[in-house]
Amino acid sequence: xxKNINFDKLSHQPAYRVVSEKIRNAIVSGEIKTGELLPTETxxxxxxxxxxxxxxxxxxxxxxxxxxxxxxxxxxxxxLPQTDTVGRSVSSALLMHRVTYEELWQVAxxxxxxASKLACSTATAKDKQRLTAxxxxxxxxxxxxxALLEAEIEFHDLLANxxxxxxxxxxxxPLNELFYPAAWGAVIRALSPGKRILVAHQHIYGAICxxxxxxxxxxxxxxxxxxxxxxxxxxxxxxxxxxx
Amino acid sequence: xxKNINFDKLSHQPAYRVVSEKIRNAIVSGEIKTGELLPTETxxxxxxxxxxxxxxxxxxxxxxxxxxxxxxxxxxxxxLPQTDTVGRSVSSALLMHRVTYEELWQVAxxxxxxASKLACSTATAKDKQRLTAxxxxxxxxxxxxxALLEAEIEFHDLLANxxxxxxxxxxxxPLNELFYPAAWGAVIRALSPGKRILVAHQHIYGAICxxxxxxxxxxxxxxxxxxxxxxxxxxxxxxxxxxx
DNA sequence: GCTGACATATTGTCCGACAATATGTCAATT
DNA sequence: AATTGACATATTGTCGGACAATATGTCAGC
Numbered sequence: 389x390x391k392n393i394n395f396d397k398l399s400h401q402p403a404y405r406v407v408s409e410k411i412r413n414a415i416v417s418g419e420i421k422t423g424e425l426l427p428t429e430t431x432x433x434x435x436x437x438x439x440x441x442x443x444x445x446x447x448x449x450x451x452x453x454x455x456x457x458x459x460x461x462x463x464x465x466x467x468l469p470q471t472d473t474v475g476r477s478v479s480s481a482l483l484m485h486r487v488t489y490e491e492l493w494q495v496a497x498x499x500x501x502x503a504s505k506l507a508c509s510t511a512t513a514k515d516k517q518r519l520t521a522x523x524x525x526x527x528x529x530x531x532x533x534x535a536l537l538e539a540e541i542e543f544h545d546l547l548a549n550x551x552x553x554x555x556x557x558x559x560x561x562p563l564n565e566l567f568y569p570a571a572w573g574a575v576i577r578a579l580s581p582g583k584r585i586l587v588a589h590q591h592i593y594g595a596i597c598x599x600x601x602x603x604x605x606x607x608x609x610x611x612x613x614x615x616x617x618x619x620x621x622x623x624x625x626x627x628x629x630x631x632x
Numbered sequence: 633x634x635k636n637i638n639f640d641k642l643s644h645q646p647a648y649r650v651v652s653e654k655i656r657n658a659i660v661s662g663e664i665k666t667g668e669l670l671p672t673e674t675x676x677x678x679x680x681x682x683x684x685x686x687x688x689x690x691x692x693x694x695x696x697x698x699x700x701x702x703x704x705x706x707x708x709x710x711x712l713p714q715t716d717t718v719g720r721s722v723s724s725a726l727l728m729h730r731v732t733y734e735e736l737w738q739v740a741x742x743x744x745x746x747a748s749k750l751a752c753s754t755a756t757a758k759d760k761q762r763l764t765a766x767x768x769x770x771x772x773x774x775x776x777x778x779a780l781l782e783a784e785i786e787f788h789d790l791l792a793n794x795x796x797x798x799x800x801x802x803x804x805x806p807l808n809e810l811f812y813p814a815a816w817g818a819v820i821r822a823l824s825p826g827k828r829i830l831v832a833h834q835h836i837y838g839a840i841c842x843x844x845x846x847x848x849x850x851x852x853x854x855x856x857x858x859x860x861x862x863x864x865x866x867x868x869x870x871x872x873x874x875x876x
Numbered sequence: 877g878c879t880g881a882c883a884t885a886t887t888g889t890c891c892g893a894c895a896a897t898a899t900g901t902c903a904a905t906t
Numbered sequence: 907a908a909t910t911g912a913c914a915t916a917t918t919g920t921c922g923g924a925c926a927a928t929a930t931g932t933c934a935g936c
Contacts, residue, residue, distance in 0.1 A: 400705075402919060404692070416727045416876055428886060439921050441685055444888090448648065448692035453721045455728060462886055462929055469725035477697040477721060478802055481713035483660045484699060485798040495799045498746035499739075506738060554729040555739045558722055559803040632660055646888060672917060683890050688919090706898055706917055 407436050407446035415455055415466055426456065426464040452477065471554075475561025479632070482562055486629040489619070492567040493626070497612055499560045500544065504604040507550040508596050515550035519593050522546055526589065530582035537576050541568045543589050550596075566630050575618040584614060651680050651690035659699055659710055670700065670708040696721065715798075719805025723876070726806055730873040733863070736811040737870070741856055743804045744788060748836055748852040751794040752845040759794035763837050766790055770833060774826035781820050785812045787833050794840075810874050819862040828858060 414420050426432075429447070433440045447464065450456050454473030459465040482492075507515070522543050529535035545564055548557055575581065588611040595604035619626050658664050670676075673691070677684045691708065694700050698717030703709040726736075751759070766787050773779035789808055792801055819825065832855040839848035863870050 404919085412724065416724055422728065430886080440887095441688075441922090442920065444685075444689055445692045445919095448689045449696045452693045452696050453724060455724065460929065464887095468728055469721075474722055474725045477713075478718055480656065480660055480697060480699060481718045481802060482799055484666065484712055487799050491797045491799045494746065494750060494797055495743075495803050498742045498800075499803070502738065502742035551738075553735045553738055555726055555731050555735045555806060556742075558725060558806070559739050559743070562799060562802070648888085674917080684918095685891090686889065689888095704898065708918095 403438050404442050404445035404449065407432075407438065407443060408449040410436075411446060412450055412455070415450075420466050422466050422468050424466050425459060426466060428463070471557045471561050472565070474558055475565050479562050479565045482566060483630065483632045487566070488629055489567065489571050489626050492563060492630065493571070493612070493616060493619075496560070496563050496567060497609070499556065499563070500547075500612060501605045501608040503544075503548045503551050503556060503560070504592055504596070504608040505601040506553060506556070507547055508599050508601040508604050510552050511550040511596055515546065516593075516597060518546050519543070519550070519596075523586070523589060523593060526582075526586050530586060531580070533573075533576050533580075536582055536585070537569070537573050540572055540576075540585055540589075544568065547592070547596075566632065570630055571619060572615065575615060579618050579621070581614075581618060585611075588614065647682055648686050648689035648693070651676075651682065651687060652693040654680075655690060656694055656699070659694075664710050666710050666712050668710050669703065670710060672707070715801045715805050716809070718802055719809050723806050723809045726810060727874065727876045731810070732873055733811070733815050733870050736807060736874065737815070737856070737860060737863075740804070740807050740811060741853070743800065743807070744791075744856060745849040745852040747788075747792045747795050747800060747804070748840070748848040749845040750797065750800070751791055752840050752843050752848050754796050755794040755840055759790065760837075760841060762790050763787070763794070763840075767830070767833060767837060770826075770830050774830060775824075777817075777820050777824075780826055780829070781813070781817050784816055784820075784829055784833075788812065791836070791840075810876070814874055815863065816859070819859060823862050823865070825858075825862060829855075832858065 411426075420426070426447075427435070429440050429443050432443045436443065447456065451464075454469035455467065456464050457467035511519075522539060526536065526539040526543065529539060541564060548560055551557075588607060591607040592604055592611065595601075595607060616626075655670075664670070670691075671679070673684050673687050676687045680687065691700065695708075698713035699711060700708050701711035755763075766783060770780065770783040770787065773783060785808060792804055795801075832851060835851040836848055836855065839845075839851060860870075
């Protein structure tokens with residue numbers, strides 16, 4: 389009787405994938421530090437024992453994630469993935485999943501008040517200064533729909549940055565890219581809520597400067613609920629998929 | 633006096649980037665639907681008027697985002713990016729940013745109670761059935777550290793899936809991959825809190841079945857705070873960077 | 877010391893080739 | 907009729923070499 393040999397399904401990974409994974413490991417493990425130049429394609433090809441074409445495909449795999457940037461448009465340099473870079477691939481995924489405004493709003497309801505609360509204890513002088521400048525600018529452009537939208541988005545982004553929590557920044561990246569531009573844009577065009585927006589922002593900012601986390605959180609919640617009412621009043625299709 | 637001609641700094645994007653972007657647009661705009669096969673490399677090369685190598689590099693750029701998968705290990709097929717696939721690149725980014733357990737915990741504090749609350753009204757019978765099975769299994773393996781950790785992670789994942797909110801799922805993907813395995817793992821090994829975990833899960837599950845969002849949210853908060861206390865009691869380096 | 881010419885290095889793109897493998901076709905066999 | 911096997915075909919993975927464009931380094935000349 390023949391032995392029952394158990395062959396494990398051999399996983400024939402293409403070479404460019406293997407190479408890519410090796411480079412990726414070298415990067416996240418810190419073996420190649422951020423800011424350092426990646427070896428040239430030819431030397432990489434020699435080291436891994438493959439052709440330059442294969443190396444190039446492996447590099448492309450990583451390039452999209454944002455961990456590789458261009459130093460001088462020639463040599464590649466290891467870079468810290470920026471929020472917006474990573475956010476773009478997440479946003480693509482969400483668009484393909486036909487994510488609705490409602491779903492994004494729910495996430496925003498979870499993250500934005502949290503950001504407000506955290507920012508109270510983490511915001512630096514520089515952060516507060518940027519927020520101040522944003523408020524001034526918002527007051528100036530209150531009647532310009534496009535400029536107002538831009539200022540509104542910037543406020544939320546500055547606030548999130550003031551937490552200095554990279555996990556939070558990445559988690560809310562799709563809000564910047566998908567949710568606010570489309571949803572706030574619609575509300576602003578339909579209702580011209582410049583005044584209401586500014587007042588809410590001012591209260592949030594005030595609470596942060598007063599180091600009052602609860603109040604900051606509460607006002608951000610109000611702000612988001614207010615926004616939701618705007619969507620509903622304008623009958624703007626809260627349950628429809630976001631269109632990129 | 634010569635006219636002041638204003639040349640805009642021409643941005644010489646490499647061909648593989650342009651091609652990649654065009655394909656990406658075709659995909660997210662739905663021009664190529666999910667499940668459909670991507671044209672073969674040679675036809676793409678003819679259509680875009682570039683070489684196959686260039687096409688291949690363009691494809692690699694998209695492949696990492698998870699919007700392209702392999703149908704039969706040959707032809708490429710357009711696929712819905714899975715949570716874990718997208719999550720992996722986010723996790724890489726977070727690792728490079730030297731994200732701390734504390735930061736991830738803060739995000740978890742924002743998203744997990746939210747998931748509990750939302751799941752009350754969205755969980756299907758199938759979802760609840762899966763949760764039940766998880767609870768039974770958790771009770772069985774309560775003294776096996778590895779199995780308990782796995783069950784604990786699965787509970788939170790099932791809960792999040794029960795919201796059927798893809799934005800929320802993507803936002804919390806790094807928790808599954810980075811936070812829970814390392815942090816919960818440490819707590820479980822140090823304190824053997826199997827009983828406490830199970831009780832908390834049962835309360836959350838009970839609140840969902842009773843359609844009591846406030847209670848579900850509250851218990852999840854307790855659960856997360858409890859976990860944090862565990863970390864602090866064990867003196868397990870809450871403020872250190874997560875090691876991948 | 878600065879400038880400009882020149883060689884060098886590196887990437888972007890092209891071309892052609894071949895092996896491995898999945899798919900389709902069709903005849904032979906049971 | 908259904909299955910099998912042989913064979914041609916299509917497609918991807920990998921190779922090797924080639925050349926243009928451009929950034930970098932070097933060195934003479936002013």
